[in-house]
Amino acid sequence: MIDLVRRTNLLVSLGSFAGLDGIWKLNADAITLDLRDATGEVLSNASRKWLRISEHFASFGGAEVFLAVDCSNIQSQLDAAVWPGISGVLLSGVDDESSLRSTSSRLEEMEGRRGIGNGSLEIIPVLQTAEAVWRVGEIIDAVPRIRQVVLDESSLARDIDIQPNLDIDPFVYARGRVVAESISRGIQPVGAPHPLSTLHPELTEDYLKAEGVRIKDLGFKGMLFHHANWVSPFNSAFSPGENLVGYYEEVRRLFAEGVARGTAAVPLGKRMIDVPVDEWAKAVLARSSSCKARDQQKLDAEHKLT
CATH class of the missing domain: 3.20.20.60 (Phosphoenolpyruvate-binding domains)
Known part of the structure; x- marks a missing residue:
């Protein structure tokens, strides 16, 4: 979808x-x-x-x-x-x-x-x-x-x-x-x-x-x-902020490293990252990409007028 x-x-x-x-x-x-x-x-x-x-x-x-x-x-x-x-x-x-x-x-x-x-x-x-x-x-x-x-x-x-x-x-x-x-x-x-x-x-x-x-x-x-x-x-x-995006990029990186080592739960500060957290990170990053694409679409439309 x-x-x-x-x-x-x-x-x-x-x-x-x-x-x-x-x-x-x-x-x-x-x-x-x-x-x-x-x-x-x-x-x-x-x-x-x-x-x-x-x-x-x-x-x-x-x-x-x-x-x-x-x-x-x-x-x-x-x-x-x-x-x-x-x-x-x-x-x-x-x-x-x-x-x-x-x-x-x-x-x-x-x-x-x-x-x-x-x-x-x-x-x-x-x-x-x-x-x-x-x-x-x-x-x-x-x-x-x-x-x-x-x-x-x-x-x-x-x-x-x-x-x-x-x-x-x-x-x-x-x-x-x-x-x-x-x-x-x-x-x-x-x-x-x-x-x-x-x-x-x-x-x-x-x-x-x-x-x-x-x-x-x-x-x-x-x-x-x-x-x-x-x-x-x-x-x-209604757009994910840069700090939030940076945090979930780090979540995805650390979780991928953990999976490569054979574990499905890794620490990040005082929190543990597991599969549901990684799935939520994917959703946040996908939403951020969609919002940025929509903003670029509007910017491109405006540039066509100048």
Whole structure:
């Protein structure tokens, strides 16, 4: 399986004709153009050329480009904005598998109409309700287009009538369920766990990076957010750091030497290295290589413009 590197997904409003020409410089792994609150004018035939230009701008820096759409108005949103170069859709309003199957059928039809590779458009379901969290396994099993799933804790709080505060984390169960169900199926869980998505406090870059590491350690593989200044710290937080990479390179070297001597456990400082530790070292180093390759891919795309 190809290691998917989509650490940061920046959600950008398309509710107006605001300039988007610099969006590609933000270095996000993915950019999602939000059509959920777009006006009829934005979705009209007269605006479709502008939408395509916006999509091209978003992709200039090597970012994948997604469209945020809603089940309630999906056909007009797809007609207006699904063109070659789009990676897929971020789908809101999902409570069960039926909406996924319907959306997949619509995307298949759009792929045929617009000359897009069959089955290539992804669906990223957004879980916004208690029912969606409860049915997460059914939702991510519904269609083969799903590689990531988003837990929207802000919408979940509204659905269950919770007023979040910094002293209480009410989403421990929901978060754990989504992480466990998705990872067990090879799907990446994505989100912006409380308090980032619920209270939007004023945050420093150091705090954001520390929060990113905490969120990664909860099992999430990336973040979806609106704030451009979150991209850099979260790209860093979800990539293995150089110190960690150096440590696991040493783990692999020492373990290989031990195996050559006929032993499957060797000391490293006060710790013992055995087969599970070596396997984890392989995973960390592979993830580091994938992240570096993705960063180089974006850098190469940017250099083509200069």
